[in-house]
Amino acid sequence: MSQPAAPRATGSAVAAEALLSSFAQAGYARAEPPILQPAEPFLDLSGEDIRKSLYLTTDARGEELCLRPDLTIPVARDYLASPAAGQAAGFCYVGTVFRYRGGRTSEFLQAGVESFGRGDRAAADAEMLALGLEALAVSNITDVDIRTGDVALFAALIEALDLAPSWCRRLVKDFNRKASLAEDLARLTLASDSARKDYDGVLSALAGSDRNAALALVTDLLSIAGINAVGGRSVGEIADRFLEQSTLTGGTLPRDIRVLIERFLTITGDPDEALAQLRTLAADARLDIGAALDEFERRIGFMAARGIDTAATRFATSFGRGVDYYTGFEFELHRKNNGAEPLVAGGRYDSLMTRLGARAPIPAVGFSIWMDALGAKGCAR
Secondary structure: OOOOOOOOOOHHHHHHHHHHHHHHHOOOEEOOOOOEEEOHHHHHHHOHHHHHHOOEEEOOOOOEEEEOOOOHHHHHHHHHOOOOOOOOEEEEEEEEEEOOEOOEOOEEEEEEEEEEOOOOHHHHHHHHHHHHHHHHHHOOOOOEEEEEEEHHHHHHHHHHOOOOHHHHHHHHHHHHOOOOHHHHHHHHHHOOHHHOOOOHHHHHHHHOOOHHHHHHHHHHHHHHOOOOEEOOEEHHHHHHHHHHHHHHHHOOOOHHHHHHHHHHHOOEEOHHHHHHHHHHHHHHHOOOOHHHHHHHHHHHHHHHHOOOOHHHEEEEOOOOOOOOOOOOEEEEEEEOOOOOOOOEEEEEOHHHHHHOOOOOOOOEEEEEEEHHHHHOOOOOO
């Protein structure tokens, strides 16, 4: 992994070096990915909306590049390009990232940990949370709100409901992007065939197809038609919206399914309380989500074994970080009563590795720390 310019010797940088020492003691090797990165993975994985936050350029071959806005994807790409790809390996990092954030500085320091290839997912999840808490303790921050969730539980629920693939993709996508799922459920439940469009046959054909192939087809058709942008939306955004509408051609979402999903999304409490409520819901609705619940229970055990006070940990089935590639456990660590601004945040992102080119799925989990947030009001991811 190549060596970037060393971060400026600020208080944040000194604190970050102390964190790296603690991560190294835990067995994580230092990763130092290049500052200049291909833009495509960020745009593909986070959507075209992130474009307005990136610092972009183009090389002599026409490849679009960007200053890294985050370190998770660069570290993952370097791991996949290394001889260790597919094997268990852990990395820690500290480095400058670049992202437009309105009135705040666009150049800031990020530290973190990424763990790849571990099959013991529940134990690895708990370790990430424990390391995040230890990182705050190194910075003398111990009065912390622990907020957790698990998108895998929502995905297991949707799969158990035996919905059409297009419905499953739509609902999980809205959950991950922090869309107003309640509003979306209401709109989809009230969707009516009375508002059919002339091109509904095309939408129906796309609804059950592979999403990436369908997106490529629609994008090509728009390009052939000479459409570059409409109403400020790029071709990619237009195509994505077109595919989104294909979901609505499969009929309405049954009201009893909507009620069950809404009941699921109200579950909250400490992890043990939430687990009990989830097992009750599964039994009442005769849902086969036992494997996901058993994994959740194993994680709770590993958290307790790591010394984490699970009774003081908040879990909510509706909690999500708004990142498409998260596939399981997610968490944020906040100063007590600090609203929406996390100091540390991360989670499990198994699907990212194949989307970055891995030939087979590779388990992956990690977290990031915003160093300027440790001494001042936070800077969200």
